[in-house]
Amino acid sequence: MLNIKYLLNNKEEIIKKLETRNFDISVLNTIFDLGEKRSKIMTELQQLESQRNEKSALIGKLVREKKDVSKIKEEMSELKNIIEKLSNTNQEINVKIEELLSAVPNLPLDSTPIGKDENDNVIVEVKSEIGRGLVKALKPHYEIGLDLDILDFSRAVKMSGSRFAIFKNEGAKLVRALISFMLDTHTENGYNELITPTLVSSKMMYGTGQLPKFTEDIYKLENNDLWLIPTAEVTLTNYNNDEILDLKEAKKYVGYTKCYRSESGSGGRDTKGLIRSHEFHKVELVKITNSEQALEEFSKTINDAASILEKLEIPYQKVLLSTGDIGFGSRQTYDLELWLPSEQRFREVSSISYFGDFQARRAQIRYRNENNKVEYAHTINGSGIAIDRVFAAIIEQYQNEDGSIDVPKVLIPYMNGLTKISKK
Structure with a gap:
């Protein structure tokens, strides 16, 4: 929320x-x-309060x-009614x-490129x-997954739509491996893990x-004041809701959750496969920092998310979003887009945003702050990263001519030494 005085x-x-x-x-x-x-009412109230104080003093004197x-x-009495x-x-x-x-x-931010929509985003790297x-x-990926018996869409539709x-x-094992690999990587970089x-x-x-703002995009429980989170940004950021913190160093949180989105504005896009699901897996990064260190920590968070794609050896690009494409609360956002071979294009797998206060x-x-004055913290968040989309990219990127999939080297220890996923 913006500062009304500013x-x-x-x-x-x-x-x-x-x-x-x-x-x-x-x-x-x-x-x-x-x-x-x-402002006018406040001025008038101050004047009326001053009059009331004067009259109160006068009553004491006359008594x-x-x-x-x-x-x-x-x-x-009239003054009291007016003031009320x-x-x-x-x-x-x-x-x-x-x-x-x-x-x-x-x-x-002034450094965010001005533009109307995603067509004005800037490819940085x-x-x-x-x-x-x-x-x-x-x-x-959705055909590969069925061929290898690691994905099942028809029974999921039967259960949930x-x-x-x-x-x-091995598909379930691969998801579990990705979760553990990402959490281990980020905790090694100083993030505190939360469930x-x-x-x-x-x-x-x-x-x-x-x-x-986004009521239509979120699932709400009937007859309860409870919502299913669209991202762990909600819980990791609100971990410190209504608190005064020591922020000499940034608070760094990482967490894996399932996430839920109605995709009401998706207009029927990406209905096949894992690219746009109502329920998906994600590892999230959140930082809460002071104003002086915020932009430096923002830059580090981008690198932390990108390191996952580097270690998985998946081609990607870094994109700086324009003013017409950044999220509601963001001051600046970088997207990491991985290469999705079946579509022959890059697809977003992580958005890292700086929100200011x-x-x-x-x-x-x-x-x-250093003068002991209470200020609002600055927040940063980003996917570290979206698991379903990277799962899709892995089985497409690492597919062999015989239909098998090589396991990325960094995941082999998490797959109990399994190096290849093949037909039974």
Whole structure:
């Protein structure tokens, strides 16, 4: 959430930046109007409070002098009523401002490229020579998985409907290997591992910006204030909800969870296979840091996520997203896109975002700076990485002509020494 004081004092800058995000700035004008109205009411309230204090002092003086105070008491009563009405109006305005602010996206960094959509994103780096390079797939992953009996889509559909999958046999083992490999890699890099709930309250969803903006994309339990998380960003960030932290060094969290998304805006895309599922596996990285170290930690997080693709020897590219494509709470986002041979293109497998203090304001995550003054923390998060998509890439990238799949070298110890997945 944006700082309302900063917003009201920097109107032109705010409008200019949010216009680059395809945001309807008429909402801002309503907030500005309400802010000015609130400012006038606050000034009036201060004046009325001053009058009330003066009259109260005068009543005391007259009482000591044994003089009549009935008229002044009537004036005091009128003042009290006026102050109460104005205070109620002021509170109503505050609630309305808060409601409107909750739907206003974050301000992009100046270094975020200006653009309308994903077509204006900037490819920063391409790692095309890793492993086998930009190979062509003999078959797509969903056919390979059926041939090798490591994926089952039809029974998943029977159980849950479309866009679900069952991993089986060596496929299940490969998912487990990826989870352990990623968690081990990140904990070796200083992240603290958490196993968190996948059901959280509305307060937690609000804290990281999923609510109220993305209600249609999230699954809610009927008759309960509980939501299925779309990403462990929600739980790892809110681990420190409403706390004041020591942030001389960044808090670094990693966690594996299943994640759930309705994909309401996907428009029927990627209905085959594992690319866009309602339920999927993901390892998530979150950092909570002070303002001075935030951008440095952001850069390190990008490298931490990319290291997984490097170790798996999967070609990828790093993309800097434009203002028209970054997420609601983000100030800047880098996507890591792996090579998907069956589609002959790169597909996103991790988005790493820097939020500034946007999430921390909503989640009330604070710290004391070097002057012992309480400030809002800065947050960073990114996939470390999305397991279903990397699973798909592995079985396509490592497929052999005989239909078998070589296990990436780094995963062999996690597969109990298995080096190849073949037909039974």
